[in-house]
Amino acid sequence: MAEPAIVLRDVTQVFPGRGAAREVIALEGVSLAVAAQEFVALVGPSGCGKSTVLNLVAGLWPPTRGEVRCTGRPVTGVNTRVGYMTQKDTLLPWRTTLANVGIALELKTRRATGWDRDRISRYIELVGLEGFEHHYPSQLSGGMRRRVALARTLIYEPETLLMDEPFGALDAQLKLVMQAELLRIWGETRNTVVFVTHDLGEAIALADRVVIFTGRPGQVKAVQPVDLPRPRDVFSIRFTPRYAELYEKLWGLLQTEVTKGESL
C-alpha cells in the first residue's frame, strides 16, 4: 500500500521562551496520517497548534521532536510540493489579479514573461473572477481577495493543499459561497487537503475526516470520519440528521477543550 500523502509521527513542537515569556509547548506527541486525495479538517480551540501543524508540513521550520513526511519524503526545508493558503492575505499589493495568480507560474518556469495566459485565465475563471483581471488587491473585496489567493494556490497544481482558516475573515453568507466553490473545485482537482478551522460546522460540511485537537499543548483528541455522501451541498447539508448527529458528538468533545482553555 502506498504511503499516506502526509504523515506526522510523534511530533512535538516547543517554542522557546524569550525574556519574560515562558516557553510554549504547541504540540505534544501528535501523530496523524492523511491519505492522498483525502480532505481532512483540523479543529480545536485557539492556540492549540493547528496552524503549527500546517507550518511544519510546509517546512517553514523543523519540529522539536518527531518526523514530518510529505508525499513519501521527509520534510527537511521549505516544502514546495504544497500549496499553502494562509489565514492572512499574502497577495502582493502591487500586482493585479492576473499577475498575482501568474506569479506561481512565473516562479515555476523561472521566466518573468511568456507565462501561460490561457492557464491563468482558466484559474481566474475557476474561482469566478472574470472581469477583475486588472484590479489591484486594494480594489477588491475581502471575498474576492480570498478567491485570488485560492486561484494562486491552485494554479501550480500542488498535490497537497494546506489551508489555514482560509475563510475565517469572511461574513457568514460569503463563507458558505466560498465553501461551495472550494468543494466544487476540489471535486475537479482532487488534491489532498488539510484544512484548519475553528468552525466545527465548516469542518463537517467539507471534510472526509475531522481531527479534534485538545487545548495547549495540542494533542489529537479524536478523529471522526464524516460519512456524509458527496457531492455535498454546503447549504442544505446542515439540515440533515446525520450532520446534526456528528455536530453534537464532536461539539461535546470540543466544548470541554474550549471551556478548559477559557478558564485558564
Added chain:
Amino acid sequence: MRASRRPIGETTWAVLACQLGLVVVVLGAWQLASGRLVKPLWISRPTDIFAQLWEWVAEGSLWPHLVTTLTEMLIGFVIGSALGIVAGLVLGVLPAVATILNPLLTGLYAMPKVALAPLFILLFGIDLASKVALVAVTVFFLVFLNTMSGIREVDQDLADSLRLMGATGGEVFRKVMVPSAAIWVFNGLRISVRYALTAAVYGEIIASNQGVGFLVSYSKNALDTAGTFAALTVLALLGLAFTLLVARAETSSLKWKI
C-alpha cells in the same frame, strides 16, 4: 470595492475666484503700504518686483542662473539617490552591518547637511561641484534611510508565501523586497526634491557666481530689494513646480496604492 478617495481640496471655479481675489488683496495691500507705511528699501513693491522679473526674462539673464541651479540639483539628486538606494538595499539585507554602522549613520544624518557647505566649497571650489556634493549628501541620507526601512518593513509572510511557491532568495528579493520597498524609496525621493533645492540654493548663497541663490545674495548685497524678492519668487515657483511634478510621478507609478 473601495471607492477612490475624494481629493481634499477640489478646485472649483468658486475656489479659484477666491484664491485669485486673495492674491489681488495681498498684492494691493503690499503695494499701498510700500512708501506710505514702510520704506520701499525694506519691502520693495509688487510692481517693481514684477518689472525686475520681466526684465530678467525679457533680457534672458535669468536663464543661466536657472540652468545652473537645476543642473546642480539634477546631478546631485541622481548621484545621491542612486547611492542611497544601493546602500539602503545592501544594509537592508545585512542588518548586522547596519547595526554596527548605526551610531555613525545616525550621527551623520542628524547633522544639518547645509553646515557642510563651507567645507565643500573649500574642497571643490565655488563652481558646480561643491553644490552638487552638497545636494548629493543631503539626498543620499534621506533616500538611504527610507530604502533601508522599506526593506526592513517587508512583510515576512509575503516572502514566506513566495518561498513556498519555490522562489529562490534572489527572487524573493526582486519580487517582494524591492517592490515593497519602492513605496519607501519613493517617499525618500519625494522629500529629497525639496531638500535638494534647499541645498543647491544654500550652497550658492554661501559662495558662487551663478545660480538663483546667487541672484538672491547678489541682489541683497546691491541693496536691490526688488531683485531679492524677484529671485525669491523664482525659487517659490521652482519649488512649486517640483512639488507638482513629484505628485504626478507618484500617482502614475504607485497606482496599486489607491
